[in-house]
Amino acid sequence: MSSTDIAINKTDMHHDHEEHDHHHDQNFFEKYIFSQDHKVIAKQFLFMGIIWAFIGGFLSVLFRLQLGWPEATFTFLEPILGGWVTNGKLDPEFYLAMVTMHGTIMVFFVLTAGLSGTFSNFLIPLQVGARDMASGFMNMLSFWIFFLASIIMFWSLFLENGPAGGGWTIYPPLSALPQAIKGSGTGMTMWLIAMALFIVSQLLGGVNYIATVINLRTKGMSMTKLPLTIWAFTLTAVLGLLSFPVLFSAALLLIFDRSFGTSFYLSDIYIAGEALSNTGGSAILFQHLFWFLGHPEVYIVILPAFGIVSEVIATNSRKPIFGYRAMIGSLLGISVLSFVVWAHHMFVTGMNPFLGSVFMFLTLIIAVPSAVKVFNWLATLWRGNIRFTAAMMFAIGFVSLFISGGLTGIILGNSALDIQLHDTYFVVAHFHLVMGAAAFFGMFCGVYHWFPKMFGRMMDEKLGYVHFWLTFIAVYLVFMPMHYVGIAGFPRRYYNWTGFEAFNMFTDLNTFISIAAIFGFTAQFIFLFNFIYSIFKGRRATQNPWHSNTLEWTTPVNPGHGNWPGEIPAVYRWPYDYSKPGAEQDFIPQTVPFSETQSSNLPQERVLE
Amino acid sequence: MVTDIHKDYKGGVHPLQFTLWLIIISILMMFGAFTSAYIVRREEGNWLEFDLPTSFILSTVLIVLSSVTMQLAYNAAKKDNLTMVKLMVAATMVLGTAFLFAQVEAWGDLVKNNVYFGGVDSNPAGSFLYVLTGVHGFHLITGLLFLLMVLIASLQYRVHSKNILRIQLCNTYWHFLGGLWLYLYFFLQVNH
Numbered sequence: 102m103s104s105t106d107i108a109i110n111k112t113d114m115h116h117d118h119e120e121h122d123h124h125h126d127q128n129f130f131e132k133y134i135f136s137q138d139h140k141v142i143a144k145q146f147l148f149m150g151i152i153w154a155f156i157g158g159f160l161s162v163l164f165r166l167q168l169g170w171p172e173a174t175f176t177f178l179e180p181i182l183g184g185w186v187t188n189g190k191l192d193p194e195f196y197l198a199m200v201t202m203h204g205t206i207m208v209f210f211v212l213t214a215g216l217s218g219t220f221s222n223f224l225i226p227l228q229v230g231a232r233d234m235a236s237g238f239m240n241m242l243s244f245w246i247f248f249l250a251s252i253i254m255f256w257s258l259f260l261e262n263g264p265a266g267g268g269w270t271i272y273p274p275l276s277a278l279p280q281a282i283k284g285s286g287t288g289m290t291m292w293l294i295a296m297a298l299f300i301v302s303q304l305l306g307g308v309n310y311i312a313t314v315i316n317l318r319t320k321g322m323s324m325t326k327l328p329l330t331i332w333a334f335t336l337t338a339v340l341g342l343l344s345f346p347v348l349f350s351a352a353l354l355l356i357f358d359r360s361f362g363t364s365f366y367l368s369d370i371y372i373a374g375e376a377l378s379n380t381g382g383s384a385i386l387f388q389h390l391f392w393f394l395g396h397p398e399v400y401i402v403i404l405p406a407f408g409i410v411s412e413v414i415a416t417n418s419r420k421p422i423f424g425y426r427a428m429i430g431s432l433l434g435i436s437v438l439s440f441v442v443w444a445h446h447m448f449v450t451g452m453n454p455f456l457g458s459v460f461m462f463l464t465l466i467i468a469v470p471s472a473v474k475v476f477n478w479l480a481t482l483w484r485g486n487i488r489f490t491a492a493m494m495f496a497i498g499f500v501s502l503f504i505s506g507g508l509t510g511i512i513l514g515n516s517a518l519d520i521q522l523h524d525t526y527f528v529v530a531h532f533h534l535v536m537g538a539a540a541f542f543g544m545f546c547g548v549y550h551w552f553p554k555m556f557g558r559m560m561d562e563k564l565g566y567v568h569f570w571l572t573f574i575a576v577y578l579v580f581m582p583m584h585y586v587g588i589a590g591f592p593r594r595y596y597n598w599t600g601f602e603a604f605n606m607f608t609d610l611n612t613f614i615s616i617a618a619i620f621g622f623t624a625q626f627i628f629l630f631n632f633i634y635s636i637f638k639g640r641r642a643t644q645n646p647w648h649s650n651t652l653e654w655t656t657p658v659n660p661g662h663g664n665w666p667g668e669i670p671a672v673y674r675w676p677y678d679y680s681k682p683g684a685e686q687d688f689i690p691q692t693v694p695f696s697e698t699q700s701s702n703l704p705q706e707r708v709l710e
Numbered sequence: 711m712v713t714d715i716h717k718d719y720k721g722g723v724h725p726l727q728f729t730l731w732l733i734i735i736s737i738l739m740m741f742g743a744f745t746s747a748y749i750v751r752r753e754e755g756n757w758l759e760f761d762l763p764t765s766f767i768l769s770t771v772l773i774v775l776s777s778v779t780m781q782l783a784y785n786a787a788k789k790d791n792l793t794m795v796k797l798m799v800a801a802t803m804v805l806g807t808a809f810l811f812a813q814v815e816a817w818g819d820l821v822k823n824n825v826y827f828g829g830v831d832s833n834p835a836g837s838f839l840y841v842l843t844g845v846h847g848f849h850l851i852t853g854l855l856f857l858l859m860v861l862i863a864s865l866q867y868r869v870h871s872k873n874i875l876r877i878q879l880c881n882t883y884w885h886f887l888g889g890l891w892l893y894l895y896f897f898l899q900v901n902h
Contacts, residue, residue: 312729
């Protein structure tokens with residue numbers, strides 16, 4: 102194969118002659134390691150995401166052991182955890198650190214970088230008809246900065262004093278004072294460095310995604326002919342672009358408070374028998390800045406899943422997506438609303454009740470676009486020729502989880518109810534269903550669906566079904582009981598609750614949840630096996646195995662750098678012409694002009710023939 | 711096979727120019743966070759009031775001048791006036807560096823007036839001022855590096871009307887940095 106050389110524009114600008122000079126074959130490093138090919142970068146993000154997901158899941162199993170069997174001794178953990186287990190008892194501060202790292206890893210490293218990083222990178226150029234991202238170099242940089250952030254975060258797990266332990270929301274003053282807990286020491290410093298790098302990585306990726314969608318669409322690809330995946334990825338990137346810099350600002354001020362003696366968040370603190378000199382800071386200020394990112398962040402996690410699920414449900418129902426424009430409208434609505442609801446995380450910080458009512462009102466409005474999406478998915482499934490592929494199972498599972506988790510969001514959005522439910526397992530159950538498990542299902546859905554395009558081979562469907570059912574059942578077994586204990590006021594983040602009479606009656610339920618969690622975690626190894634095995638030994642894929650309409654299936658089975666060997670195909674129609682009456686097949690790819698489909702054209706399409 | 715990713719792209723804004731605007735938006739969000747935090751924090755009281763350093767006037771003049779020279783360099787590049795390009799890019803770099811020195815001078819003035827970044831005697835009012843100027847200064851250093859790239863390219867005769875993108879991006883970024891400082895200066899004058 103001849104070498105593929107991607108260079109920045111030559112036709113209208115004529116700069117960078119030097120970049121046109123290397124026509125040699127790419128060596129191993131250029132092709133697989135420091136690649137600027139969006140498909141390779143997407144796979145790098147996917148692999149990293151999977152590794153992080155197993156680490157994050159393993160941490161959750163560890164702390165579920167503690168919660169499920171609070172009286173037991175875990176001497177068998179000593180070989181793994183060393184000094185963190187003394188006489189078979191988990192160190193309480195290490196418990197806090199595990200909870201913190203589980204949250205950080207899952208939210209940022211798996212469901213932000215692993216999900217957006219994989220699918221935005223992989224699908225945006227392929228589905229809009231571009232050779233690569235607007236800037237391949239920045240895209241590569243995005244992954245490697247993420248990799249560096251990953252190394253620092255991973256390293257912090259092995260510090261003697263443990264990783265960050267102040268919760269994934271790292272509220273000061275706890276996180277700002279190294280003398281407060283072990284988890285606010287070096288671990289927190291490394292957390293902040295890793296997250297700062299992570300933000301830079303996400304911004305580099307995000308500007309690329311947006312610029313590619315806006316500037317590099319192929320001929321005929323108008324914004325209303327884009328697959329919903331692309332709409333979702335673009336808006337995700339916009340949310341990231343607007344919210345991550347704010348987290349960066351918040352983290353920077355926290356770094357100054359921790360290491361340079363400023364008092365942005367600290368005021369009048371008396372700790373370990375010593376009064377601190379800091380005056381004039383405001384801890385609530387941090388919460389405002391943090392949740393201005395933090396709330397859009399949950400949509401950064403879930404929007405890509407929305408897009409992937411919309412695409413997979415339409416393809417496998419063999420029906421056009423119901424309400425294409427309503428789907429775009431609801432994505433836009435959710436994106437806008439996501440920036441004006443952050444204070445619903447702060448109802449109990451003593452905010453003005455009137456302000457609380459405003460944020461409650463805005464929060465509850467989100468139910469409208471969310472419901473539009475759910476009804477559109479259900480209407481797309483309605484009377485479709487449903488093909489239950491593994492990806493489709495996960496897509497339907499996603500809708501189920503999103504409904505179950507979304508309904509409790511309406512309850513939690515009420516500022517009065519939040520007084521009872523704040524920081525209980527009810528909240529844990531809510532967000533794990535609606536953004537944790539649901540986003541994971543979106544990710545699995547995408548992996549099963551686009552695996553043939555990524556690796557040129559198919560994943561095993563039967564193992565996929567087993568993986569789906571075990572995961573689906575485990576998710577509900579874990580999180581349904583949590584609602585129940587949460588309503589009873591059971592607080593989250595507690596190492597030990599056996600000392601509280603009110604919560605002792607939930608011992609059996611907690612054991613049950615822990616068993617279900619271990620069961621669900623174990624089921625993921627089926628996926629891991631299927632994934633790795635199929636990369637090497639899977640059935641070879643055909644060019645368009647799902648009979649899908651979108652552009653990525655017009656590329657060769659294993660597309661090279663540049664995606665299409667010849668001209669980039671032009672686009673003539675929207676991506677959802679499935680089961681069109683009068684058509685020869687039950688799908689008409691976007692590249693087929695109306696002049697070739699006269700038998701199926703609608704009256705208004707005749708003029709386009 | 712040589713594939714040119716932007717070959718199929720016709721007219722309108724160049725993707726990299728668009729990318730730069732997006733980067734500018736993200737930087738703006740960062741300063742938006744700082745300045746709104748500043749306002750929120752100031753409303754809560756216990757806020758040290760002090761005079762802004764007089765060096766800020768000098769630095770403001772310097773950065774406005776550097777924007778002018780930057781624009782002259784860009785215009786010269788469009789007209790293939792290569793000597794002028796080199797001269798004006800170099801002038802912009804000098805003015806930009808002088809701006810940084812003026813900012814450091816301003817920090818010196820602040821310390822003389824007992825306004826500290828951190829420590830026992832610090833107040834968020836002063837700390838915010840250091841953060842705003844410091845983070846802006848950091849971005850200005852990245853602008854200077856960009857200018858250096860353009861200067862090297864122009865010395866190799868690679869900046870002219872048919873190869874305008876690099877200096878065009880630099881021009882946009884530099885004007886943004888100048889505008890950002892004017893906003894910050896105005897903001898500090900008003901909220902003081």
